[in-house]
Amino acid sequence: MAKFTYTPPGNLDDLAGRASREQFLVNWDQYILKAFRDNIGDLGDDPLFFTEADTPATTPAVRIPWNAFPLSLTRKVGAGVAAWKAADILQSTTGYTPPGAPKVTTQYRPQDEYCEWFAYITPGTTKISRIVFTAEGPEYWIKLAEADLDQVVALYQAYVDPQVKQSDLLLTADLQYDRDTVLAAGTYNPFNIWNTKKGVMHLTHPANTLGAEINLAAVASQTVKDNTGARVTDVRRLVCCAGYGDANRSSDPLIGWNVNTTCVPIAAGGAVLDATLADPVALYMDGLQPGFLTGPSGESLDGWFQFRRGAPGKGLLAVLEAPAGAGFGLDQVLVKGVPLTRGGQIAEIINMVLYAKAKPHTGNAPSLVGCTSHCCMPAGTAPAKIPSTNLNQPRDRNTGLAAPCRNGDVNAYPEITATGAPQKKAAEEASHGVRKTRLGGQ
């Protein structure tokens, strides 16, 4: 039987025919495998998370789908136009500044459901010519650039803009990308102008990383308990208690809950399983929900949404644009009967998906662990309003431990107040106050 290896997202073969290909594939396999091993190691004895490099999965891949539009923005500003606009406003952070270095500001999109987009405008007009959606993790592009920067430039020229120059894509100052990784000045800049202000190639939100996906799935495999010793299974409370991902999204709570309850079913009588993420490990666009995209005469325009990288079910880069000879442009497209003006309207009808597998658990029976985290909300928030409130998950920036609620906030779920020691992982996550990946060296 062939040795198991982790392959690039969507089985992309960006270096086909190039000398750099073979080593890149080896590096990618090792990089993903290390992320699995590091996370499995953090789980202690008898983890319920595994890598297929050690043991084959025994179940087919299971789909876990979620909506591409940020639920956190809908909560913040309300559904519809306000949220669509908010999703298009680039954000800035100095969180990647290396210790002791002058502040480095980078930009990212506030699109935090592992799908980001950019609306390209026809020069000299206000008309949208195309909208590009990506689910590609930044790590892939960082690794690709390490292997073959020339090809990265060529891919940018093909998918973003022919005017892209190599110098546009390079860092001018070091970035502390995560605890283990410094991206040096002169190397690939994942937050370059063609991936932020002027276009999109891959994910930029600090939480939208493949490492975060692996970490989330690993941590979520642990079953946790509240102050009374009862297992926490409510979707949002589980995130707040276990401290993985972000309680305000559609994706993280869903992914975490599915892993958690696949490993140890809530109802008595279910078999305990070990979970893993299926190869190729990636976040994907499943596709566009059919029927919502129409032209001026009510005709379906579903075909205007095409995957350029990946394929339906495992889409990585998609473009919405008028095909040649269409007779009209995106300015006459309706999304659910409403004129298309923002990429967020399309994101609302994109299904995201990841694939997980499992095998029977052969170690000791898992035990419940105490909460390592908690969620905070403004004081006075009525219980009925908690669902529509974005919660904070404060952590001490130095230790990674769950920190007290700040700024007058109070614990949203006091019945699951953090009681246990935080995961090792929490420390690195805390460095930017957001979920982050472990980009370990080879």
Place this chain on the structure above:
Amino acid sequence: MSEPVLDGVDIQGNILPGFRRAEEMLVGFSGTDPIALRRALAIIAPHLTCLATAIDHRDARKAFFLGNAPDVPSTSLWLNYALGKGATDALGLSSLGDKDAAFVAGMVPSRTGDSSNASLPDGSRNPAAPPNWVVGGPVRKLDLLLIFAADENIENAVRPIVDAVRDCGLIQIYSEVGRLLPEDKEHFGFQDGISNPGVLGVVDVGGVRRFVTTRYGVPDRNGVSFGKPGQPLLDPEQFLFDADELRNGSFLVFRRLQQDVAKFYLDTSELAKSISTETGEFVSPEAVRARIVGRWPSGQPLMRPVADPNRPESQFAINHFEFASALPELVLSSGDKVAAATGDPQVANGGRCPIWAHIRKVNPRDLPTDKGGADETRGFQMLRRGIPFGPQFDHGNLASPTNTAERGLLFLAYQTSISQQFETLNGDWMNTELNPSPGGFDLLVGQRLTLTRLNDAKPAMWFDQPTGKTIPIVASSQWVLPTGGAYLFAPSIGWTRKQSAGNSRAGHS
């Protein structure tokens, strides 16, 4: 009580607590002339039935059925109403457009997933296409919908009001009577409306402050309060606007859903045969139908297995379940006990209740979805006030002429966000194989269209619990067809009176 205080005389009674009378009659009008509309409002305003009246009546009926009152109260004709987009624009309710893009766009196929091809492949008229709808759509635009309710003789009772509204200059385009069927069932034979949510809040009725939704001593769970077991009490803002001219108003989704009972029974019998062949075990047509709904006709949910599903547990038990989690035994404030519920050990496969069962599709309860968790799912729920129309199907005599008559459900649901509530459940969940969890379309009500915008067969995965096998099945026919409907707004009674002020005389001129 630190709960919101609702205005019992300003809120239309079909929003809260719901009419629940033996007969209802819907009468629709077209017309967007503001003068004509104000005249019509002047006619209907004095007859509008408010929350306080409806809840008082409900209490009296309950007292009678419990043996605490000598008689069912005799009650006059009730009336509520709602306006279409053209009418709200004409009457200056322009802020509605900012509240929901769905209301602006209307009930169009690109939002609902309805068929838009006016002709079927054989060239005949497609009744599900909005241009051919009985009411609503681009041809029979619905600008004013009157919702009458009575215990009997409703057609005669409504006539003076309907005539007077017509005389205002509006064009009557529709009228239809709905009647409760025996045992509160819908035409496919299943008990309906079991899992309607409740509402937090209190209301003053006859000088007494009381809960809008009756409490039975069900303890809070995960921060959620309950009326009956399994009936979450939701924020009134999910159903009623809270500010300015829209205050105490609500969006109303009206769908005229035609049900093909004969085809439903025939197809499910065929499905049962093919599943039996595939699994090697006898699967009854009744079991197939129960899996499609998620409940037995008696209302007994598949998530609460009982020896004889024709003999359901009490009304307090049949909604006391989650899909994944167990629920404890309850002792209600009356002293009645409700047995505990167990979760499904194979919930990811839909071991006990299919992933695609109607009740799991539209209310996955404790399960996470593509759009969040249980909190969000509760936020998508609506106040459903539907009532069947057409004669009951005669299963004893399939050749009965009555079986050729049209029948279905007049679906009425109140909410404050059509796009977040109705359209999430309808378009994003029922009409897809993937959401809220992958596994199949809602075979009962969901729609799947071909590229030609005609209804197509819907697939689902039948999970055979004994063998663990998954068998693909298909609902080849569309048993429920939308044949009318509109997105409407049901204003407050106070706003209605203001609009109609000074027009009452003109209304009869």
